Amino acid sequence: MSLARSIKLTPPQLLTSIFGGGIIIGALLLMLPFSTTEPISWIDALFTSTSAMTVTGLAVVDTGTRFTVFGQTIIMLLIQVGGLGIMSFAVLIFIMLGKKIGFKERMMVQHALNQTNIGGVILLVKRLFIFSFVIELIALIFLAIRWVPEFGWEKGLFFSLFHSISAFNNAGFGLLSDSLVQYAGDPLINITISLLFIIGGIGFTVLADLWEKKSYKKLSLHSKLMIIGTFIINTVAMLFIFFLEYGNAKTLGSLSLGDKMWTSYFQAVSTRTAGFNSIDIANLTDSTAFLMIILMFIGAGSASTGGGIKLTTFIVITFAVLSFIRGREDIVLLKRRLSTVYVVKALAISMIAIMFVFFATFAINISEPNTPFLKLMFEVVSAFGTVGLSMGVTPELSYVGRVIIIFIMFLGKIGPLTLAFSLAKPKREKIRYPNEDVLIG
Amino acid sequence: MSLARSIKLTPPQLLTSIFGGGIIIGALLLMLPFSTTEPISWIDALFTSTSAMTVTGLAVVDTGTRFTVFGQTIIMLLIQVGGLGIMSFAVLIFIMLGKKIGFKERMMVQHALNQTNIGGVILLVKRLFIFSFVIELIALIFLAIRWVPEFGWEKGLFFSLFHSISAFNNAGFGLLSDSLVQYAGDPLINITISLLFIIGGIGFTVLADLWEKKSYKKLSLHSKLMIIGTFIINTVAMLFIFFLEYGNAKTLGSLSLGDKMWTSYFQAVSTRTAGFNSIDIANLTDSTAFLMIILMFIGAGSASTGGGIKLTTFIVITFAVLSFIRGREDIVLLKRRLSTVYVVKALAISMIAIMFVFFATFAINISEPNTPFLKLMFEVVSAFGTVGLSMGVTPELSYVGRVIIIFIMFLGKIGPLTLAFSLAKPKREKIRYPNEDVLIG
Numbered sequence: 014m015s016l017a018r019s020i021k022l023t024p025p026q027l028l029t030s031i032f033g034g035g036i037i038i039g040a041l042l043l044m045l046p047f048s049t050t051e052p053i054s055w056i057d058a059l060f061t062s063t064s065a066m067t068v069t070g071l072a073v074v075d076t077g078t079r080f081t082v083f084g085q086t087i088i089m090l091l092i093q094v095g096g097l098g099i100m101s102f103a104v105l106i107f108i109m110l111g112k113k114i115g116f117k118e119r120m121m122v123q124h125a126l127n128q129t130n131i132g133g134v135i136l137l138v139k140r141l142f143i144f145s146f147v148i149e150l151i152a153l154i155f156l157a158i159r160w161v162p163e164f165g166w167e168k169g170l171f172f173s174l175f176h177s178i179s180a181f182n183n184a185g186f187g188l189l190s191d192s193l194v195q196y197a198g199d200p201l202i203n204i205t206i207s208l209l210f211i212i213g214g215i216g217f218t219v220l221a222d223l224w225e226k227k228s229y230k231k232l233s234l235h236s237k238l239m240i241i242g243t244f245i246i247n248t249v250a251m252l253f254i255f256f257l258e259y260g261n262a263k264t265l266g267s268l269s270l271g272d273k274m275w276t277s278y279f280q281a282v283s284t285r286t287a288g289f290n291s292i293d294i295a296n297l298t299d300s301t302a303f304l305m306i307i308l309m310f311i312g313a314g315s316a317s318t319g320g321g322i323k324l325t326t327f328i329v330i331t332f333a334v335l336s337f338i339r340g341r342e343d344i345v346l347l348k349r350r351l352s353t354v355y356v357v358k359a360l361a362i363s364m365i366a367i368m369f370v371f372f373a374t375f376a377i378n379i380s381e382p383n384t385p386f387l388k389l390m391f392e393v394v395s396a397f398g399t400v401g402l403s404m405g406v407t408p409e410l411s412y413v414g415r416v417i418i419i420f421i422m423f424l425g426k427i428g429p430l431t432l433a434f435s436l437a438k439p440k441r442e443k444i445r446y447p448n449e450d451v452l453i454g
Numbered sequence: 455m456s457l458a459r460s461i462k463l464t465p466p467q468l469l470t471s472i473f474g475g476g477i478i479i480g481a482l483l484l485m486l487p488f489s490t491t492e493p494i495s496w497i498d499a500l501f502t503s504t505s506a507m508t509v510t511g512l513a514v515v516d517t518g519t520r521f522t523v524f525g526q527t528i529i530m531l532l533i534q535v536g537g538l539g540i541m542s543f544a545v546l547i548f549i550m551l552g553k554k555i556g557f558k559e560r561m562m563v564q565h566a567l568n569q570t571n572i573g574g575v576i577l578l579v580k581r582l583f584i585f586s587f588v589i590e591l592i593a594l595i596f597l598a599i600r601w602v603p604e605f606g607w608e609k610g611l612f613f614s615l616f617h618s619i620s621a622f623n624n625a626g627f628g629l630l631s632d633s634l635v636q637y638a639g640d641p642l643i644n645i646t647i648s649l650l651f652i653i654g655g656i657g658f659t660v661l662a663d664l665w666e667k668k669s670y671k672k673l674s675l676h677s678k679l680m681i682i683g684t685f686i687i688n689t690v691a692m693l694f695i696f697f698l699e700y701g702n703a704k705t706l707g708s709l710s711l712g713d714k715m716w717t718s719y720f721q722a723v724s725t726r727t728a729g730f731n732s733i734d735i736a737n738l739t740d741s742t743a744f745l746m747i748i749l750m751f752i753g754a755g756s757a758s759t760g761g762g763i764k765l766t767t768f769i770v771i772t773f774a775v776l777s778f779i780r781g782r783e784d785i786v787l788l789k790r791r792l793s794t795v796y797v798v799k800a801l802a803i804s805m806i807a808i809m810f811v812f813f814a815t816f817a818i819n820i821s822e823p824n825t826p827f828l829k830l831m832f833e834v835v836s837a838f839g840t841v842g843l844s845m846g847v848t849p850e851l852s853y854v855g856r857v858i859i860i861f862i863m864f865l866g867k868i869g870p871l872t873l874a875f876s877l878a879k880p881k882r883e884k885i886r887y888p889n890e891d892v893l894i895g
């Protein structure tokens with residue numbers, strides 16, 4: 014906060030500048046001759062850099078073959094900086110909100126993070142960094158058990174490090190051209206990778222809350238909702254993917270029952286934001302693809318490495334909608350009442366996101382007239398939720414299409430935080446106009 | 455209202471019962487041997503009756519050839535009853551709201567309708583009926599100028615009457631199998647039909663307001679927004695359709711410049727709810743189809759024969775979103791400030807509608823696995839907005855698909871009014887839980 018103040022930028026401006034700067038530096042580094050096995054265009058370098066820094070994972074060129082180990086290391090570092098950067102920023106902004114706004118919000122931030130002074134912030138961010146590195150190291154060891162015997166020490170360790178960082182930061186970048194399809198039934202890879210992105214995606218506030226309280230009962234409403242919500246949405250997604258793809262010969266159809274279940278589990282937990290796939294995304298049925306669009310739009314937890322409108326936002330609007338339909342005044346979640354101001358914010362964020370996604374889908378359908386609508390919508394929402402799953406359209410995009418997706422990835426990552434900040438304390442107009450209403454619905 | 459009270463039904467229950475009853479009676483009449491040229495299944499009779507009573511216009515069988523003049527007359531009467539019924543009910547509900555709820559809302563209803571006592575209601579509904587019949591009669595004469603010379607007295611007059619009623623009630627049913635494609639460049643047909651559904655779709659409250667005030671300046675905010683909003687959205691839609699379809703050989707491509715312009719105008723104004731088409735909808739580009747999905751979702755005016763979330767709802771959420779993004783507290787429209795409660799209602803109605811449409815789209819994609827996603831989504835939104843435009847999917851739907859569309863048409867027509875009613879005075883819970891908030895976005 015003191016940093017933000019000393020160079021006279023608002024936190025959202027600072028966040029945008031750092032991210033924009035990081036992306037440009039990354040793109041320049043990826044343009045270096047020893048970054049690639051074969052030169053790439055500047056738009057593809059910018060695309061890859063944006064995709065890495067925003068931890069999206071959409072790729073216009075194959076990460077495993079088109080980049081050298083040096084280039085892949087750049088991508089890995091961009092992912093680490095982007096992922097931790099966003100998490101730290103989210104933590105900083107939430108703490109700042111706790112200082113600047115009302116008692117109720119301050120209580121909430123304190124409740125979730127238990128930190129409101131600058132010393133506490135530094136400690137918290139330090140803890141975030143240490144925690145991330147420890148988790149990534151442990152995962153590295155587990156992944157190495159599979160990949161060192163398969164690829165030898167050097168390549169095996171690099172593979173394990175790359176995938177560990179990519180998974181914890183929910184980046185979805187992989188070095189194998191089929192993501193993780195060839196490990197669809199491998200429990201070690203499935204469990205390690207999925208635990209990484211689930212931990213990274215649930216949000217640091219939840220992890221800090223768990224660490225402090227060490228008891229489910231004492232957790233904040235936010236943490237409880239995230240834990241229950243993650244469990245429910247993952248289970249529902251898994252069942253739908255299993256049954257909708259059961260008979261699809263191009264996806265689950267040819268697998269054994271056990272592999273079908275592993276794949277459904279992995280794809281269900283990966284879709285909301287991680288972006289790894291162990292199923293052929295381009296050949297999904299339309300219903301599964303549309304279900305995934307919804308999941309990607311919802312996304313992961315607040316103050317996490319994931320994107321989307323966030324799971325708690327989705328839970329709040331769902332319960333709000335149920336209350337409205339039943340004609341109830343209060344919105345009650347786990348015996349706690351939500352204040353109207355939070356419901357309005359959740360509805361506003363969702364509506365802004367929907368309008369943005371629709372506008373972008375419309376634009377990209379104009380720029381890519383020959384690509385099926387559903388595949389383009391899938392790619393747009395994947396970029397917006399910084400997911401990185403692809404129905405195979407991204408590498409075929411026109412120049413304008415690439416620019417649109419770069420723009421969506423950037424806004425998908427920076428937008429929600431910036432919006433949360435400006436929604437926190439709205440300006441009152443100098444001139445207040447008289448009130449008059451209109452008919453609705 | 456006294457009727458609603460004497461038989462102990464809430465107005466939404468009464469509305470649902472009358473509509474449900476009317477649809478069933480209509481379906482039975484359409485099953486009569488002399489209603490059809492060739493017998494139809496009971497699901498198709500129910501589909502047609504629902505489509506007519508909800509003034510949607512989606513058709514599983516060709517209205518012009520499969521039904522006899524008797525069957526077509528049944529459909530025409532269902533349209534008239536459904537259209538006027540919904541308008542009268544909307545007027546009644548808004549007046550009741552004016553009696554039951556706060557001063558602010560009462561002022562608004564008074565402002566828009568200038569009537570709050572029972573005598574006034576009866577007068578108002580009488581005026582609505584007389585007004586509708588006069589408009590339909592005038593249009594009948596204009597249409598007869600084209601169709602009597604073409605089809606002779608008997609068929610020409612019946613055609614004119616049917617299309618006049620169908621257009622004023624925004625039903626979109628036609629007796630020609632290509633809707634109005636063969637009259638794409640005919641000014642008489644274009645102007646008469648489009649004026650009919652524009653007047654029917656702007657909402658009776660606006661017409662009553664215009665009739666009372668006779669001056670733009672004195673109009674209510676609602677009426678002003680509807681007039682300006684209708685003009686802007688129609689112009690934008692027209693330009694997009696013109697440019698997006700200009701080079702499409704299967705739609706506008708082969709027409710002269712004048713016909714291109716007439717067709718763009720007509721399709722732009724017809725799409726939000728009327729449902730007539732003078733362009734081949736099945737061959738639109740994906741971008742135009744998606745634009746039309748948005749237009750159909752937005753719909754026409756409150757207390758009109760049209761459907762959708764309503765134009766004013768869309769205007770309110772758009773301005774709300776702009777205010778949120780700019781970090782402003784007030785939502786200002788034409789120098790009037792909207793109360794938060796209206797903004798919440800607009801956001802809630804839109805979100806409920808989006809969730810409903812998404813859920814229905816998901817369901818119908820499961821029931822129709824071999825139909826392209828965009829075409830199914832188009833059909834779902836067309837049913838939800840009681841528009842009736844079709845990309846050709848409806849006649850090919852499976853049994854389950856037909857049931858889904860029937861259900862959507864019914865809810866699309868009854869839902870918004872019912873929701874408006876239950877949102878008007880939410881119940882307070884007996885137990886109020888303590889307040890706690892969650893992180894959003």
Ligand SMILES: [K+]
Nearest residue numbers: 183184288400
């Ligand atoms: K990702």
Ligand SMILES: [K+]
Nearest residue numbers: 624625729841
């Ligand atoms: K219609």
